[in-house]
Amino acid sequence: MVPPKRRKVSSGSSRPDKASKFPQVVSYLLERKMGSSRRTFLTQLGRKKGFRVDDTFSESVTHVVSEKNTGDDVRRWLTSQGHDRTPAHLVDVGWLTDSLGAGHPVDILERHKLREQPTSGGCEVATLSIPVYACQRRTALNNNNAILTDALSLLAENAELCDDDKRGLAFRRGAAVLRSLPEAVTNMRQLRGCPCLGEHSLKVIQDILETGASCEVESTKQSERYQAMKVLTGIFGVGVKTADQWFRDGIQNLHQLRQSGRTLNRAQRAGLAHYDDLGLPVTKSEADTIANIVEEAVLAELPGSRVTLVGGFRRGKLSGHDVDFLITHPQEGREEGVIPKVVSRLEVQDFLLYHKTSRNSYMESKDGPAPPASSMDHFERCFTIFGLATGDAEGRARRRAVRVDLVVSPFSQFAFALLGWTGSKLFERELRRWATREKNMTLSSHALYDNNQGRYLKAAREEEIFAHLSLDYIAPSDRNA
Ligand code: UTP
Ligand code: MN
Secondary structure (H helix, E strand, C coil): CCCHHHHHCCCCCCCCHHHCCCCCCEEEECCCCCCHHHHHHHHHHHHHCCCEEECCCCCCCCEEEECCCCHHHHHHHHHHCCCCCCCCEEEEHHHHHHHHHHCCCCCCCHHHECCCCCCCCHHHHHHHCCCCCHHHCCECCCCCCHHHHHHHHHHHHHHHHCCCHHHHHHHHHHHHHHHHCCCCCCCHHHHCCCCCCCHHHHHHHHHHHHHCCCHHHHHHHHCHHHHHHHHHHCCCCCCHHHHHHHHHCCCCCHHHHHHHCCCCCHHHHHHHHCHHHHHCCEEHHHHHHHHHHHHHHHHHHCCCCEEEEEHHHHCCCCEECCEEEEEECCCCCCCCCHHHHHHHHHHHCCCEEEEEEECCCCCHHHHCCCCCCCCCCCCEEEEEEEEEEEECCCCCEEEEEEEEEEEECCHHHHHHHHHHHHCCHHHHHHHHHHHHHHHCEEECCCCEEECCCCEEECCCCHHHHHHHCCCCCCCHHHECC
16 A cells, blocks of 8 residues: 555654764754744754754654753653653753864753743743644634734735745744633733744734734735735635736726626636625534535435534534535445535535535555645545525525535545544644654645654544644644634
8 A cells, every 4th residue: 555665765854873973962953942944954954964863852862952942941842742751961052053063062061051940920931831833732712812813814814815825824823822822912021932923923913012903914904905815815716826817907806807807717606606695604503504404415325424514613613614524434435426416416405506526536555645735635525505595684585605515535534534624724734744843744634644664554533643643632622723
């Protein structure tokens, strides 16, 4: 099942001993506060100079190198990773730079040792222990810092609308940290030592705490481009690239789009036709109504199937932008081809305003273990727009359009699909980032591949996936990062 080429890959990017001139010294660089680009830079520089620098922490590490952390910070981090008894030296980045300068590992001098006492302040000490990855934290639905997270999320959205996903992600990670705090931030001091908040995010927060608003956020909100892009990408079937082209052609709203005579594809035509409805939040009770309809149709077409409400509603959200369902059958293979049957049935029952099915294209031998090129996975899947019977303000019967995603997973991949489709999106991204960078594994909604062992790790339940990744289990309701 595993392509032979993959099997040969040794312990991933952790260099084997022979590449090192100093095999008795194994460094591990802590990303916390150092930042990922500096960490990558120092790692590569160290290796170039013949030092062994591992990407993941293990028992072979002799020197844990960190920057701007106290000894307590590092020990807390090690404890959170289950390595509280490591005999490794905890040293400041100065030890590494001195060693690189000397061309060999130098003795640990007094100035290389970490400060032991964190600076005082109750909340600060608390923020120091916040783990860096969102998948290491519990994030419930209630948000004590909504004003701040809304501001950072808007800047994230704007960055994404400018096709700057990296910047977008930085703001999203900042927002996620604030969202996980147990109390409202009222003073910048509370954020000292808090991970994932860069200079830019801190400036935005400071402006809001001091003046009640951030100029940058307010001017973004008012900007022509942001407003137009939000309207245009709000059309089902329209992505950033298309919207950007339209905007550059002078189209800023739906009226101008209609007037422009642009050729729209079928999804976009449906999106435009149902624009207002699809912009309304879907309530939990609408989701439950749709769940009954979908379950009835799936069970009629494939008895014994399991239909699970996933996405935001599984995390306990009371509203969402769509409703997501994951379908599987305990007898592997039985699930194949169920989507067209279910869709035909729903069509006959006149529930569908739009549907488009994509075929399952995932093959472990072909696609694994590398993550898919796009964030799109390869399940048999159907994007639909349901028309729910309802009444308008005057009590006239009408159909309310709601986006519904149906995804089918083979039973053996179900736990991975469930984890991948429960979200939140940031939680998923962080899980994958953690897997890759801290565990040298590749996680997708289909499978988990261990690059160290050169094999897939099976799981029948989400709990097992967290365990494979050495993470505490986080329940869906705490994945609202
Ligand atoms: P959604 O975009 O539906 O997000 O994706 P959500 O959390 O349910 O939010 P609302 O309430 O609808 O606004 C649900 C999950 O499915 C995954 C996403 O990563 C997210 O975790 N997903 C979505 C995929 O894995 N692939 C996709 O193509 C789309
Ligand atoms: Mn959803």
